[in-house]
Amino acid sequence: METFKWALFCYYIFIGTVQVMFMKASGESAKGTGKGLAYNTASAMMLIELTKIMCCLGVEWWQGDASRAEKGESRKTTTWQGFAVYAVPGFLYALENNLKIPATVYLHPHVFALFNNSKVIFAAVGMVILLGKKFSVLQWISMALLAMSLCIAKVQIMLPLPANCAKSSPQDQVGFGLFLWGIVLVLTASFLSGLAGVSNELLLKKRDSDVGLWRKNIWTYQWGVIFNTGGLLGSELYGGGSGPSSQFDFFRGYDFRVWGMIFATSLLGISVSMIMKYFDNVVKCFGGSLILYSTTLASMTVFGSQVDAGFVLGLLVYSVSSYFYAGDHNGKLAKYSEFEAEINKLVKEKKDAKEMSALKAQAWDKETESVTMLTTEDAKMEAVEVGGAVVGKPLD
Numbered sequence: 001m002e003t004f005k006w007a008l009f010c011y012y013i014f015i016g017t018v019q020v021m022f023m024k025a026s027g028e029s030a031k032g033t034g035k036g037l038a039y040n041t042a043s044a045m046m047l048i049e050l051t052k053i054m055c056c057l058g059v060e061w062w063q064g065d066a067s068r069a070e071k072g073e074s075r076k077t078t079t080w081q082g083f084a085v086y087a088v089p090g091f092l093y094a095l096e097n098n099l100k101i102p103a104t105v106y107l108h109p110h111v112f113a114l115f116n117n118s119k120v121i122f123a124a125v126g127m128v129i130l131l132g133k134k135f136s137v138l139q140w141i142s143m144a145l146l147a148m149s150l151c152i153a154k155v156q157i158m159l160p161l162p163a164n165c166a167k168s169s170p171q172d173q174v175g176f177g178l179f180l181w182g183i184v185l186v187l188t189a190s191f192l193s194g195l196a197g198v199s200n201e202l203l204l205k206k207r208d209s210d211v212g213l214w215r216k217n218i219w220t221y222q223w224g225v226i227f228n229t230g231g232l233l234g235s236e237l238y239g240g241g242s243g244p245s246s247q248f249d250f251f252r253g254y255d256f257r258v259w260g261m262i263f264a265t266s267l268l269g270i271s272v273s274m275i276m277k278y279f280d281n282v283v284k285c286f287g288g289s290l291i292l293y294s295t296t297l298a299s300m301t302v303f304g305s306q307v308d309a310g311f312v313l314g315l316l317v318y319s320v321s322s323y324f325y326a327g328d329h330n331g332k333l334a335k336y337s338e339f340e341a342e343i344n345k346l347v348k349e350k351k352d353a354k355e356m357s358a359l360k361a362q363a364w365d366k367e368t369e370s371v372t373m374l375t376t377e378d379a380k381m382e383a384v385e386v387g388g389a390v391v392g393k394p395l396d
């Protein structure tokens with residue numbers, strides 16, 4: 001099982017890297033179109049959700065009904081109310097995905113990746129509030145270090161360039177207003193990602209225990225199709241799309257980069273569901289941070305990106321934060337906490353037993369004292385009655 005988990009995590013990093021690369025590449029279609037994507041993101045998201053549904057149906061068919069019955073996960077149907085709850089992650093994921101892609105147009109790839117990983121904090125806070133998950137102080141410190149490492153890695157992007165340097169900062173490339181708009185988009189998407197991940201984990205792990213993982217995913221993806229269909233129709237009818245709304249064209253602006261992004265995102269969505277099943281949302285977010293570094297490595301290889309000392313320092317800080325969060329010491333600390341809780345429970349039980357014994361002894365003393373006093377009073381009364389009877393007895 002551990003080997004499977006490691007393989008799953010590595011696959012998640014790989015497919016996540018491929019997806020980011022294709023998503024960045026699909027943003028190239030914005031060139032010459034007024035800084036807007038040439039394709040409608042809602043149409044791409046619809047295809048992504050439909051592809052994921054087909055993958056889930058294929059996995060269900062491969063598993064077979066008998067296998068799911070053995071696990072107690074044979075149910076495939078639900079009520080309208082039961083289906084409606086899956087609209088929550090479906091809606092949040094639809095919004096998130098439709099915000100992330102436009103953000104890549106306005107932001108430098110590394111700036112996008114940097115702010116996109118803020119979902120780690122949003123996910124952790126959401127898990128505390130909605131799932132009641134408790135993180136140790138060390139784990140909170142690790143998340144703070146993670147945020148610090150991301151800032152250190154690319155902090156120079158946010159700094160103004162010297163006057164004698166060519167203007168190549170993200171702000172200068174797209175304009176400061178659009179740059180800020182891209183920041184708003186990616187931060188909003190990260191916030192939605194954190195909420196969506198927590199709500200999805202809640203449904204996968206704590207609801208409909210007799211329903212399999214893939215059937216739950218199908219219900220969520222069906223809502224994704226519904227919401228993205230509404231978004232597509234709305235954008236085309238009211239001119240909110242990035243292309244002309246006078247003539248509807250579902251595949252407008254599609255090229256091999258867009259198709260690559262669609263298939264990579266579909267596979268990533270399937271792997272995210274498995275990560276949520278076997279790990280938790282924060283592990284998924286830490287994996288997203290690893291995708292940041294693997295994406296940068298891929299950019300160095302493919303696009304010749306430069307890595308400076310700041311990035312290397314950020315990578316070292318991230319490595320420390322990862323060890324703090326996932327190191328073997330966490331298991332030892334958890335075991336120590338269990339032992340400590342058991343010891344405190346025994347101490348409390350012993351203390352309560354002593355207090356109870358003291359109360360019983362006190363009650364016994366009071367009861368004994370009351371009995372003694374009552375016996376004494378009865379003896380006095382008897383003596384008085386006997387004495388009175390002797391004195392009052394008539395003489396013969």
